[in-house]
Amino acid sequence: MDGPLAPFAAGVRQELLGLGYAEDTVCEHMHLLADLSGWLAGRQLATAGLTSAAIEGFLRTRRAEGRRTGLTIAAVAPMLTYLRAVGAAPPAAAPAPPTPLEVLLADYRDYLEGERALAESSVSQYLRCARGFLTWLPDPAGPGLADLSAGQVINYVRTWAARRQSAPTDMVTLPALRSLLRFLHLTGTVTLPLAGAVPASRGRPVRGLPRAANGDDVRTVLARCDRDSASGRREFAILLMLARLAVRGGEIARLRLEDIGWRSGEVTIRGKGGRVDTLPLPADAGEAMADYLLHARPASSAATLFLTLYAPFRPLTVSGVTQLVKAACQRAGVAGFSPHRVRHAVACDLLAAGASMEEIGQLLRHADQRTTALYARLDDARLTELARPCPQGAPL
Structure with a gap:
């Protein structure tokens, strides 16, 4: 590598490897760094000339040359972040003052x-x-x-x-x-x-019965997880948490390493509205999370438990959890369902097993009992007990 960026090549390479990039991906980034260094040298620019405007010029040149890779700011972002961190490149242009x-x-x-x-x-x-x-x-x-x-x-x-x-x-x-x-x-x-x-809106539409995932479908998806691969281990741990504890997708995404009490057998769930609850950690769910941590989770300083599969490794988002569940359904060949429909399924199974509304509300961590009461409409036997006999007509 020639040009003003050559002294920083080893540092960039080490930084990318530390972020978890694969060797061939790091190699592609190094080729892009060499091209950028040569572009600077051809214009007699030092590292101080690596401004935002210069980066845009470099990318325009690559597009004009018909290159097929390294054409966006995102492509040069990893190396540019390192160069700015070590002072080799000037900081990014200050954003416009907020309106x-x-x-x-x-x-x-x-x-x-x-x-x-x-x-x-x-x-x-x-x-x-x-x-x-x-x-x-x-x-x-x-x-x-x-x-x-x-x-x-x-x-x-x-x-x-x-x-x-x-x-x-x-x-x-x-x-x-x-x-x-x-x-x-x-x-x-x-x-x-x-x-x-602000005038009152029309009343909230009457809610139908909970759209629960089919229990057999949930078990099929769990059984089809490839537990020999990193993605399958992560998928199995997430699905088992959903099926055992009826947690929300956002609560899975927010789960932190410190939230798991391995010795106490408990897990801390950070729910809606800042609510924090401690729940018993089922043994099979704990084993699945331990398997993911030991054999599948990338080396990262991130505090959250579940991370993306590809570098740079970041915490899994709420939408990421939803997409993971839907993709697992497709691979298993069952009707697609969302994390929240698994939550409904857990509540319906508890109701069928004879659990009370209070017990279901405690597991689902509902702030309002009226939310839990929605499931009462699924229990025909209990509703029958509440029905009053039709009065006989009075004689004329």
Whole structure:
């Protein structure tokens, strides 16, 4: 390798290997580093010239030459991160200063996460709705926001409702708008308390019976896991946690190494709204997690238990857990189900075995008994006991 980046080649290689990249992948990155170093030398640039603009120029040159790999910022990101960390390349260009709207939304995010303790998925939905409302206003985050009126709020809701006449039911926007208006009044951004100006939405649709996964399908998927491969070990451990403890997909993704009490036989579950519960760890689920840790989990400093399969190794996301379950269903040749449908299946099995609503609610960690009561509609025998006989008609 020639050029100004040659002295850093060994360091880049060691860094990529430490991140878990395969040898052939590291080799491809080193070829890209050599091309970048030669490009800098051809323009008589030193490492200090490796600015964001220079990187864009290098990528444009590769695209113009008809290269098929190494054409995006993501391709050069691993080596660029290392070069910037050791001071060989200047830091990335400072982002543009945030607009008043972005500052307001950032404060709202802090409120949702800190004061309300909402899950990340809920925070994202509320921020999306807040951005939609604020950008609809003529002065989204300026001084004029202080004079926001109930009439403007109602007009926005009417406009939103007119756009959604043929769209699926939306149960988020109006509660999110009330939340934003409470926040704006709480912080003094808006003078009047306007949350009450948001009209009530149509009642939540009547919920049908829980859509539980078929128990035989769940057992088939578990039996078809390839427990000799890294992906199969991870898949089996996750599916067994879902089937034994009825945890949510997000709770699987948030599970940390420190949450597993190997000696006590317990596991700490970090649930919705910041709730933390300690549950007994079934022996088979513990063995599956231990097998994954010993033989399949990549070497990583990440605190979460389940990681991605390919470098750079990152914590598995909620959507990653959902996709893993669906892919396992496809390989097993059964109807696809989600992690939450496995949760329903566990509750239905408990109900069929004679468990009480209180016991089911404790395992599922429901904050409201009305949520657990949904499963009562599945128990025909118990519902029959509640039915009153039809009164005989009185004689005329």
